[in-house]
Amino acid sequence: MAGYELVFIVQPELEEEPRNALVSKVTQTISDLKGQVIKLDPWGKRRLAYPIKKHHEGFYVVVQMDLPPAAERSLERAIRLMEDIIRYLVVRKEIAPPAEPQQ
Numbered sequence: 001m002a003g004y005e006l007v008f009i010v011q012p013e014l015e016e017e018p019r020n021a022l023v024s025k026v027t028q029t030i031s032d033l034k035g036q037v038i039k040l041d042p043w044g045k046r047r048l049a050y051p052i053k054k055h056h057e058g059f060y061v062v063v064q065m066d067l068p069p070a071a072e073r074s075l076e077r078a079i080r081l082m083e084d085i086i087r088y089l090v091v092r093k094e095i096a097p098p099a100e101p102q103q
Contacts, residue, residue, distance in 0.1 A: 001035070001066040003093035006075075008085050009058035012045055022084050023061055029078045035067035053086050 008026070010019055027037050043060035052058065067075065072090060079088050 002069050003038075003095070004065050004067050004072065005091045005093060006063040006065065006079075006088065007091075008061055008063075008079065008088035009048075009052070010061065011084050011086055012055060012057040012059055014059070014084055018084070019059060022082065025082070026061075026063065026079065029075060030063070030065050030067065033067060033071035033074055035065050035071060035075075037063060037065050039064040055086055058086060 006026075010022060014022070023040070023042070027040065030037055039062075041062040041064075043062060045057055045059050047057055048055065069092075072092075076088075076090055079085055
């Protein structure tokens with residue numbers, strides 16, 4: 001499994017309960033794809049740098065996870081179908097090679 005980071009922005013008008021249900025749906029999708037959520041970090045409502053789908057604010061959520069590389073596309077497809085998510089980004093974490101000792 002590879003390490004990934006998912007950042008998604010939820011519509012700001014969504015109340016807390018439906019927003020929490022949406023976050024649970026995303027984490028359940030990750031689990032269904034045989035992935036594991038390492039850390040879930042809701043950043044809260046923030047102003048967007050530019051309007052996205054006529055929204056000037058959004059509720060940011062960051063998820064750090066382990067996921068099989070073949071499941072990345074399936075995760076993106078599932079998130080794309082969730083109408084309350086206005087933008088998302090999945091990034092694969094690069095593991096830096098160990099530094100060689102200096103002489």
